[in-house]
Structure formats: C-alpha cells, structure tokens
Amino acid sequence: MSGKTGVAEILRESGAWLKGHFLLTSGLHSDQFLIMARAFEVPRLGRQLGQMVAELFREERVEAVVGPAMGGVILAYEVAAALGARALFAEKADQGMVLKRGFRLGAGERVLVVEDAVSTGGSVQRLLDHLESHPAQVVGVGAVADRSEGRANFKVPFRAAWSLAVQQWPAADCPLCAQGQPLRRPKEE
C-alpha cells in the first residue's frame, strides 16, 4: 500500500472512516466521520500510517516529533520511530497546548508537529503558538488526513498523506435529518 489509496483503504477497513449521519465537534451535521483512534487500534495499520506521514518529511532531517494529545500521541511515536527521531506529546492547559512531563526541545532542534486528522487545525495552531517559546525550529506540520479543505493554514509547510472533503450542514438544513436518520456521536459511543 502506498499514497492516497493506501490511507483510504486503511481508514475504511479499520472502521476509522464512517458513513452515516453524524454530529461534528463544530455542531454541524455530516454524512462522513473520521474516528482516527480506530486506525491505531491495530498497531500494524497505525505503523503504516506513521510511515506514510514520515515519508512526507524524509528530507527534513527531523530530530523530534510532537503531537497534541489525544490524536497526535500515537502518531508522533510512529512517525518518530520511522524517522529515527524523538517522540513527544503536548497536552491541553489553560494557556493552550503545551509540553509538560519534562519534555524539552533543544536550541535549533528540528521539530515536526503531527496530528491524526486536521479539520480546523485549532489544536495544531495552539501547539505551534506554544512552540514559539522554545528555541527549536519547527520544520512542518504532518497529518494522516486533511479534511480542512484549505482552511488549515500554518506558517510552516503542511503535508497530509490523504485529503477528504466532507459535506456538512447546520441541523436545520441537514438532508439526513429531513430523512429521519438517527444522529450519531461516534466519539461518545
């Protein structure tokens, strides 16, 4: 498996890419949902996804990979393993998305930020903001899935192994609500 087809197959077969009627974090309704944890439930598949993201940054001499919790934790580990880099994660705090647990980045250290799926890019941006206070150099943002349709816009290069355009509607305009299809919240199930 390689490239975009490979990612789609892994997400479909692992149950990470759902079709149906879903409530998104944004409050909008959609006919598709990515529940990326399911792809990492099978380590062999999670490892393949990590390798695909790593390949996008193979030339960047990455020394440390940082993922925002929860979605970026396992991916950062797998990408770091594939690149021979360190694996760190950041966590939510009052001030945003920060490094805790004694994680430090060295002066000039080449850092890659990774997230499993980017929609608005909010968590990644909060982490990038935090990393400005570190002496390291962020060389890019990597993701397995980009469903931002161009809305995610960072100061560093953003590369994803796969892109997905998701139709979404306010509840009042949702054709699936109109058909009476039950609404699902996959992260709560």
Ligand SMILES: [Zn+2]
């Ligand atoms: Zn609906």
